Amino acid sequence: MNGIDRLFSGMRTLSSGLMVERTRIDTIAENIANARTTRTPEGGPYRRKMVVFEPILEGALGSDASNGVARPSVIEDMRTPLERVMDPSHPDAGEDGTVEYPNVNTVMEMADLISAVRAYEANLTAQQNFVRMAERALELAR
Amino acid sequence: MVDGIGNGSGALGREAIRAAMDAQSRAADRIRAAALDGPGGPGEMAGAEGAVQETSKSFADQLTEGVNAINGEVVRAEQLPSDFIAGKVEDFHEVAMQMKRADIGFRFALEIRNKLIDAYREVMRMNV
Numbered sequence: 001m002n003g004i005d006r007l008f009s010g011m012r013t014l015s016s017g018l019m020v021e022r023t024r025i026d027t028i029a030e031n032i033a034n035a036r037t038t039r040t041p042e043g044g045p046y047r048r049k050m051v052v053f054e055p056i057l058e059g060a061l062g063s064d065a066s067n068g069v070a071r072p073s074v075i076e077d078m079r080t081p082l083e084r085v086m087d088p089s090h091p092d093a094g095e096d097g098t099v100e101y102p103n104v105n106t107v108m109e110m111a112d113l114i115s116a117v118r119a120y121e122a123n124l125t126a127q128q129n130f131v132r133m134a135e136r137a138l139e140l141a142r
Numbered sequence: 143m144v145d146g147i148g149n150g151s152g153a154l155g156r157e158a159i160r161a162a163m164d165a166q167s168r169a170a171d172r173i174r175a176a177a178l179d180g181p182g183g184p185g186e187m188a189g190a191e192g193a194v195q196e197t198s199k200s201f202a203d204q205l206t207e208g209v210n211a212i213n214g215e216v217v218r219a220e221q222l223p224s225d226f227i228a229g230k231v232e233d234f235h236e237v238a239m240q241m242k243r244a245d246i247g248f249r250f251a252l253e254i255r256n257k258l259i260d261a262y263r264e265v266m267r268m269n270v
Contacts, residue, residue: 004211008243018235127239134246141253 009067010130016056016068017123023072024051024116028109035104038092045092046102048077077103167261212244212251219244 005012027049037046054070080103088097199207222237231237 004215004247011239011243015235015239019233022233131242138249138253141257
């Protein structure tokens with residue numbers, strides 16, 4: 001890590017935070033869009049996707065790695081039960097006449113979306129303050 | 143009496159100039175060390191003399207290195223918007239962050255250059 005990278009390591013850390021929050025927002029968008037999808041290539045209805053975060057440890061990825069959060073892994077939610085609705089006329093209805101809908105709760109996804117956007121903004125605000133700090137320090141040299 | 147005051151103030155003036163020059167060169171050393179090592183580097187708070195003795199590179203080499211580093215930042219910042227349009231950069235903030243980095247780095251370098259030129263001018267203005 002050269003001098004300049006070290007100076008901006010806080011910004012890099014926050015940038016990783018921005019990246020994961022954006023992934024989270026993308027995932028929520030996918031969940032909302034697929035809230036009623038009853039068939040997938042793997043068979044069965046769409047399953048809610050979740051984002052799992054992990055930290056980057058200093059020096060874990062070579063010498064220029066900084067702290068922060070790693071590229072998140074997106075996993076499918078297999079725990080929440082699927083929604084079963086009685087609808088024999090539906091083409092994907094089972095033999096008992098029920099249709100399995102995704103385990104996506106749109107209201108919950110909206111709440112998650114708000115929290116993700118707020119987290120994104122928090123990272124952005126911290127980054128803005130980092131820049132402001134550097135600019136204030138620069139004024140000292142004038 | 144007047145002679146004495148004159149002599150006294152002359153000595154004071156010399157002392158003041160010497161102190162100012164020392165301070166100026168120490169500040170320049172420290173800025174240089176801080177710019178190249180970054181925070182936490184050997185030159186940060188250890189004192190300028192230690193930092194200068196530790197580095198074997200000449201002042202010109204260090205300056206060139208610093209300028210090259212800043213230039214690298216600026217070149218990357220220029221490259222990123224076109225990369226972004228070409229779809230090579232995934233995130234909006236990457237572009238914004240690199241531009242800000244280059245901006246701050248460049249302004250710091252400019253400020254150091256101004257200080258160096260100020261010191262040079264100060265020396266040139268001195269009565270011999």
